[in-house]
Amino acid sequence: MPSTQTTLISAQALKQRLTQDQNQEEKLHILDCRFAMAAQPMPDAGLEAYQAGHIPGAVYADLDRQLSDPIRYGVTGRHPLPSSERLLAAFKQWGIDGDQPVVVYDQNNSSMAAARAWWLLRFAGLTQVQVLDGGLDAWLSAEGELNQEAPAMGEVGDFAPQWQTERLINANEIQQQQPNLVDARARERFAGKMEPIDPVAGHIPGAQCLPFNELVDALGCFLPVAELKEKLTPFNQPDSVAYCGSGVTACHLILACVIAGLEEPRLYAGSWSEWIKDINRPIGRL
Secondary structure, three states: OOOHHHHEEOHHHHHHHHHOOOOHHHOOEEEEOOOEOOOOOEOOHHHHHHHHOEOOOEEEOOOOOOOOOOOOOOOOOOOOOOOHHHHHHHHHHHOOOOOOOEEEEOOOOOOOHHHHHHHHHHHOOOOOEEEEOOHHHHHHHOOOOOEOOOOOOOOOOOOOOOOOHHHEOOHHHHHHHOOEEEEOOOHHHHHOOOOOOOOOOOEOOOOEEOOHHHHEOOOOOEOOHHHHHHHHHHHOOOOEEEEOOOOOHHHHHHHHHHHOOOOOOEEOOOHHHHHOOOOOOOOEOO
């Protein structure tokens, strides 16, 4: 199981890494995953932020266009997993053609599109994927520089994925297996008292709630391992499944479990926004 040291990278460690000479086989790929996840969609906000300034060498990873498939209205959730073709095309655009080291980041771990990228890269079989702890805010606090240059890709081969399908579960399997469900959304949304994004409020019956933002500190860095274990252990079982509104912040919860050295939950990628598409599926409220 990956350790904290292999899953997270600090801003200082990344700065040091970028100053080292690297041969082609050791090339470090950096993905800027900034995205504005809000009630009012702002699909280009992350790209515009990237163009205004990013960590040197980073390429942009688009949550809507690369880390997700197009929405099929009435069928899928808000961020369906990308097809294999879409994800492999994104790998080529990012310059990834083998099991190479990758660092992903977003602004400050608040939107956690970086965790979605981390999950997808590992789902495809990559083993050297790290998340910048604290995101771009931590980088700037460490006096890291930004630039506006898009890196040259050079010749990029075809990536041969090793799909880790055991990390997924779908809605039908949830109803059949009745796993230990953990909802990463805000407690008010889980309770069904408010719903700012999806048309139906509530949660999947039997689920427990552990909001993803309770796993980071005020600066957006993950809590120390001991604190993460204390928060996560009551929710962590061999059959645990993480979900959220659209399958993005659930990846943050999975990431936290891996950092803490606990069982890695499966992902219900469709999450709440897909669950409610079928009127025959039950809804829980507090």
